[in-house]
Amino acid sequence: MVAGPVAPGSGWPGDPADPGTPVARNPAEVRELAAGAASLAELTARQSVCRACPRLVRWREEVAAVRRRSFRDEQYWGRPVPGWGERAPAVLIVGLAPAAHGGNRTGRIFTGDRSGDFLFASLYRSGLASQPASVSAADGQRLIGARMVATVRCAPPGNKPTPGERDACVPWLSAELRMVAASLRVIVCLGGFAWQALWQVLEGAGYAPPRPRPAFAHGAEARLRSAAGADMLLIGCYHPSQQNTFTGRVTENMLDAIFARARGYAVGPVDLTGSRRSISSTSPAASSSLILRSRTKRDDRKSS
Numbered sequence: 001m002v003a004g005p006v007a008p009g010s011g012w013p014g015d016p017a018d019p020g021t022p023v024a025r026n027p028a029e030v031r032e033l034a035a036g037a038a039s040l041a042e043l044t045a046r047q048s049v050c051r052a053c054p055r056l057v058r059w060r061e062e063v064a065a066v067r068r069r070s071f072r073d074e075q076y077w078g079r080p081v082p083g084w085g086e087r088a089p090a091v092l093i094v095g096l097a098p099a100a101h102g103g104n105r106t107g108r109i110f111t112g113d114r115s116g117d118f119l120f121a122s123l124y125r126s127g128l129a130s131q132p133a134s135v136s137a138a139d140g141q142r143l144i145g146a147r148m149v150a151t152v153r154c155a156p157p158g159n160k161p162t163p164g165e166r167d168a169c170v171p172w173l174s175a176e177l178r179m180v181a182a183s184l185r186v187i188v189c190l191g192g193f194a195w196q197a198l199w200q201v202l203e204g205a206g207y208a209p210p211r212p213r214p215a216f217a218h219g220a221e222a223r224l225r226s227a228a229g230a231d232m233l234l235i236g237c238y239h240p241s242q243q244n245t246f247t248g249r250v251t252e253n254m255l256d257a258i259f260a261r262a263r264g265y266a267v268g269p270v271d272l273t274g275s276r277r278s279i280s281s282t283s284p285a286a287s288s289s290l291i292l293r294s295r296t297k298r299d300d301r302k303s304s
Helices: 027-036 040-047 054-066 114-125 163-180 192-204 242-246 252-266 275-280 284-303
Strands: 091-095 146-150 186-190 221-226 231-237
Touching (some): 027 040, 091 163, 091 192, 146 163, 186 192, 231 252
Parallel strands (some): 091 186, 186 231
Antiparallel strands (some): 221 231
């Protein structure tokens, strides 16, 4: 088994890049390449090969080379983990950063770790994911009417990116938010780090923040309006980390309530007891169409 990071375009499932994808090697180049991406596919490809933060590059590649004993027979992704999900989502889920042996191993955010197990089970029950688990980039999992991103795209040492690393990564998130803003109705922030980092991004994307800015809390909400007049709901959610789930700070019911609220605001009320049956027969195209029809009806009611 090959150790170390995956080469762009070498056949990894879902790899958005190829050998010719331009690489950002400092924060200025991140800003340039993020602003210059012509499509979401081009943006995620550029995210996935970024080398702007030397400490993060060293760490993610060291982890990919050494590997955890339980994954010694696997190759690690070992690159930045790009945004993933629907191209026109109604719900955007924002996390902190990939886990060293989770997203940094599988190449997909919240995939292959305990936090992801807890999160995707809730997304499935809430009708936002097609399967109750996410274990690899080739497992057939898909998000329904939703997209998932990390505030910092590389796994950081100790799961703690520096403020400079956070700021260097902001243009990737800002560009992604602009590209999905037309369909977006809800953003769910997993943890206080994502909540704080997002305000700068939202203001840069033309959303007027409330004054005073609301503090982070589980279930905290803020309603925002863009310069174009579109409204959006921001929801805070405790991060489904092992520490939080093992201690009961975050429970299944707490997480389900957040995502039922998010999906209900974007689409309509959620029946958690029937979501499993409805998901299995819903294609990505159909789910996007459902969300767009629902939004149109909501807008019609507002104008009537």
